[in-house]
Amino acid sequence: MTQDLPARMLRLLSLLQMRRTWTGDELSGRLGVTLRTIRRDIERLRALGYPVEGTTGTAGGYRLAAGADLPPLLLDDDEAVAIAVALRTAASGVAGIEETAERALAKLEQVLPVRLRHQVATIQATASPLPVPWSTGPTADPSALATLAAACRDHEIVTFTYRTSGGEVGPRRVEPHALVAADPVWYLVAHDTDHDEWRLFRVDRLTDPTPTGHRVTPRELPAPDAAAYVAERLAAAPARYTFHATVAADAETVRARTYSLPGRVRPLDDHTSTLDLAANNPHHIAEQLLTIDLSPDHTIRGTPELAPRLEQLGNRLLRAARALTRQDESRSDDGINKNGAEGQ
The missing domain is CATH 3.30.70 (Alpha-Beta Plaits)
Structure with a gap:
């Protein structure tokens, strides 16, 4: 599909993939064209199947939404090499991440230009990950991480079953705030609605995270940020x-x-x-x-x-x-x- 797009529209699509929302003035300024041209290019992208949504607000704007199909990603040279290196060395406490990363890397290499394929091949030939004992440990389910991440983003209450360090198992209902990776353990920072307090949950100990469809106003975290909160709680454990x-x-x-x-x-x-x-x-x-x-x-x-x-x-x-x-x-x-x- 992308081969049918003129250079300006490819740049527009690349901008839309860079961040969540752009105003029309920002896009026209970046591309050096009028707002009318931006609107026309947006309509053409929509006609080609790209799910570009209009946003409301004081200025309005555009964002690339999730669609039925994954649209082509437009990457510059450095981005493509960075992703390839990250996939090659993927290990982050997520179950099955190595195998998934290998599949993604194989797909990426098929579409890389020859000049970049040579760079990635050189890195692969001269660098490989070394599994070390202190980096191994519990792994989190990637589907659970995806569900919790979406709930954090949308401020949506989720329920799940949780097993404590003492082996007790029971239901939880929380307002999720953020996910924090403390290699190799993933933590969910959330406000427990049943106990009316902030708590820390290990993702590898929770099962069946389920969004409730009920969104709430975000609470103020009792720490500068989620990582600081996790560090404080772990230090006080x-x-x-x-x-x-x-x-x-x-x-x-x-x-x-x-x-x-x-x-x-x-x-x-x-x-x-x-x-x-x-x-x-x-x-x-x-x-x-x-x-x-x-x-x-x-x-x-x-x-x-x-x-x-x-x-x-x-x-x-x-x-x-x-x-x-x-x-x-x-x-x-x-x-x-x-x-x-x-x-x-």
């Missing part, structure tokens, strides 16, 4: 083991070294900060502590039961270090003996 320390380093350095959530590291001054760690597995706390230097004259407190677990882990490291030392000493002795034998 109860855990079996806790550890608090004053660290002789600035907060930014401590946060970067320990990979801690923002709420768990707080600055005291330019050179000192506090660190709060919490986990159900003592190994996780030990791993974070190994990245920083804890001075004995600084405040340290936490769960008493954590102490023997940390000591046990420390002894393992100490035994490994001693084994390496003995190995090095053994090699040195072998060298001396050989040199002595050769000299006799």
